[in-house]
Amino acid sequence: MANNNDDEYNQFLQTHQLQLIFNNIPRHLYRRLYEKMKNEIFDSGSYFQLCPIDDDDELEKPYNPERRYYVSTLRDVVLDPEKDENAIFLIDHAWTYRIKDARNDLYSISNLYERMTSLMNINSDLKEDGIELILQRMWKFNQSYTLTSTQIDPQLDTEVAQEPYWYIMDELGSSIRHSDTNANVYCTSFFFEPTQTMFTLLYPIVRIEQPYSEIFRNFVYDNSSTLDRNIKLLPWQRVNYRKKVLRSLTIEHCPEIFTKKLQNNTEIFEECHKNDLYDGSTTQIEPTKFDKDHILKVYTDHDLIKQYLTDQHYQLIDNYDQADIIFLKKQIQDFRFETLHNTLINQFPFENIITNKELLALVSRRWKSLYSSSAVENDRYIDSHESPPWLPTTFVLTYELPQFAVYFQYREDQKIDNTWIVKPINLTRSIDVSVTNLIDTVIRLPESGSKIACKYVSTPVLLKIPDIEGGEVKFDVRYILLLRSIRPLKLYVHKIFWLRIANKPFSMKQLDDYETHFTVMNYRANTHLRQMDCETFITMYNEQHAQNGETWSVMEQRIFQMFRELFHCATIEEPPLGIGSCLSSRALYAADLILELNNNNEIQPKLLEVNFAPDCDRACASHPNFYNQVFNVLFRDLIDEQNVTDISV
Incomplete structure (x- = not known):
């Protein structure tokens, strides 16, 4: 039996090695940790107790009054992090959820609402009001971990996406208070694979020997600047303190905070391209030119291309090395001539400066210097940001959290709409995207991965759909962009666009409410996918919004101008700050946009994102010749003027 236990323990060490090292768990605690997780031993009650917080507690005065208790050791407890092999404890999770499911959980999970109101010190006569308070206060208690997203299809997607789960620790874990200087324990999540269970671990980081010692942890462990750290701690501060801090950092008082120019920060761009191989040789050597009747051999991992590329000038093959054209969903990172030779490919070096949301926001800020104009009048913050009018105001939270927080407070003081959409920098399908008007939420969301905060379009142009009762719905538009060359710029747009439409009135x-504020429905189970072809949409748009001659054809010219300006911003600099020129490269991108009704009652296209290797299933279903046209533009320089428009100049 002993040998069997040792085998299981050694297997535990092997399977969980990365977690043990990453979380800095002392080696002498490994065996006891394994035993506790295997047998689900929750013995913290023998070491710790909950103590009521007094109204005049000095430690609580700077903080919001959410916690009813604090945690202390029992009288005779001594915890030595160097010697005590039992000094690691499991904390249970009271609630684990995804943000999009939180409200529904509070209605549907038995006793969850009652437990959260007690834990968060909420008193409300109406359950609806209590739920709203829980959804606000939970950011003072939340912890997170990531698991593989359920919205990813292994058959369709080349990379696995990680989706965050948030959780509230039990009453003991949630009552541990913060201290910058007196933290004596560390808490971290840990996934125990044999039972597929996520625990929070608590262990001492200093010797605790005084009777009834209060237990503290540090809510913000990082090496960021003092200013960044202070902003990250704001969710636990009283509201008046938060306002005082942020009002002291305005652009008038601290202009230096707003003078950072990240759009040409080489370090940021190089970090995103650190695995790319590019020597510039492919900008000089022309690929082999084929006779117009030559049959081009195509290697691809796109099932739709295999199904719909039927033009006689292309031959699908299974041998990568014999291909004239390589068209992949997986990202290419080696763009050297010695690797590509004369092969044509569907990607450009460093193109992720437009497909990565963080870099897209930064390169778009070159617009002001290129076009010598300002996007927003009477807003010094946006003017210093140098954002174009066609991109929602965006903050890269990894580098601009203080700037965001100050601007949030400015808008709050000005009583301007303060709703933001927070997005991961490199995921699609609305995975891990949140819409919020709470500063605590925005500050804490990056704990689950790098994020940007974009001003939410709160006055979108809406569409009246006959079969939706109760009002008009939000929609966005997806265009396919075809990039044939960087120098000179050869950029085309396919006229066959498609709509994504919300299911509920705005x-x-x-x-x-996902079905009110989001339009991507085709990857969600049990959700109605509403489809509309572009011809029907154009008719409806012109009937509903074409006052003063603002027909869709007029709007489309503004949209095409936006695309052109984006690529000017993205190609004005050499790599790594700009897309690299490569004579072997061609590319297909999907550009998503929304229409905003601005303060002057004018309609302004707003770019949402640009996607690499987009799902073109709807385009193919309605226009089976779609990929034939795309390939002819990219690889044979043949333009079907009925469906493809040159927007290069």
């Missing part, structure tokens, strides 16, 4: 009342 309202700003519940920002977590």
Whole structure:
């Protein structure tokens, strides 16, 4: 039996090695940790107790009054992090959820609402009001970990996406208070693979020997600047303190905070391209030119291309090395001539400066210097940001959290709409995207991965759909862009666009209602996917919004101008700051946009994102010749003027 236990323990060490090292768990605690997780031993009650917080508690005065208790050791407890092999404890999770499911959980999970109101010190006569308070206060208690997203299809997607789960620790874990200087324990999540269970671990980091010692942990462990750290701690501070801090950092008082110019920060761009191989040789050597009747051999991992590329000038093959054209979903990182030779490919070096949301926001800020104009009048913050009018105001939270927080407070003081959409920098399909008007939420969301905060378009152009009762719905538009060359710029747009339409009438009342605020429905189970072809949409748009001659054809010219300006911003600099020129490269991108009704009652296209290797299933279903046209533009320089428009100049 002993040998069997040792084998299981050694297997535990092997399977969990990365977690043990990453979380800095002392080696002498490994065996006891394994035993506790295997047998689910929750013995913290023999070491710790909950103590009521007094109204005049000095430690609590700077903080919001959410916690009813603090945690202390029992009288005779001594915890030595160097010697005590039992000094690691499991904390249970009271609630684990994804943000998009939080409201529904509070209605549907038995006793969850009652437990959260007690834990968060909420008193409300109406359950609906209590739920709203829980959804606000939970950011003072939340912890997170990531698991593989359920929205990813292994058959369709080349990379696995990680989706965050948030959780509230039990009453003991949630009552541990913060201290910058007196933290004596560390808490971290840990996934125990044999039972597929996520625990929070608590262990001492200093010797605790005084009777009834209060237990503290540090809520913000990082090496960021003092200013960044202070901003990250704001969710636990009283609201008046938060306002005082942020009002002291305005652009008038601290202009240096707003003078950072990240759009040409080489370090940021190089970090995103650190695995790319590019020597510039492919900008000089022309690929082999084929006779117009030559049959081009195509290697691809796109099932739709295999199905719909039927033009007689292309031959699908299974041998990568014999291909004239390589068209892949997986990202190419080696663009050297010695690797590519004369092969044509569907990617450009460093193109992720437009497909990565963080870099897209930064390169778009070159617009002001290129076009010598300002996007927003009477807003010094946006003017210093140098954002174009066609991109929602965006903050890269990894580098601009203080700037965001100050601007949030400015808008709050000015009583301007303060709704933001927070997105991961490199995921699609609305995975891990949140709409919020709470600063605590925005500050804490990056804990689950790098994020950007974009001003939410709260006054979108809406569409009246006959079979939707109760109002008009939000929609966005997806265009396919075809990039043939960087120098000179040869950029085309396919006229066959498609609509993504929300299922519920637009309202700003519940920002977590997915079917009101999001339009991507085709990857969600049990959700109605509403489809509309572009011809029907154009007719409806002109009937509903073409006052003063603003027909869709007029709007489309503004949209094409936006695309052109984006690529000017993205190609004005050499790599790594700009897309690299490569004579072997061609590319297909999907550009998503929304229409905003601005303060002057004018309609302004707003770019949402640009996607690499987009799902073109809907385009193929309605226009089976779609990929034939795309390939002819990219690889044979043949333009079907009925369906493809040159927007290079």
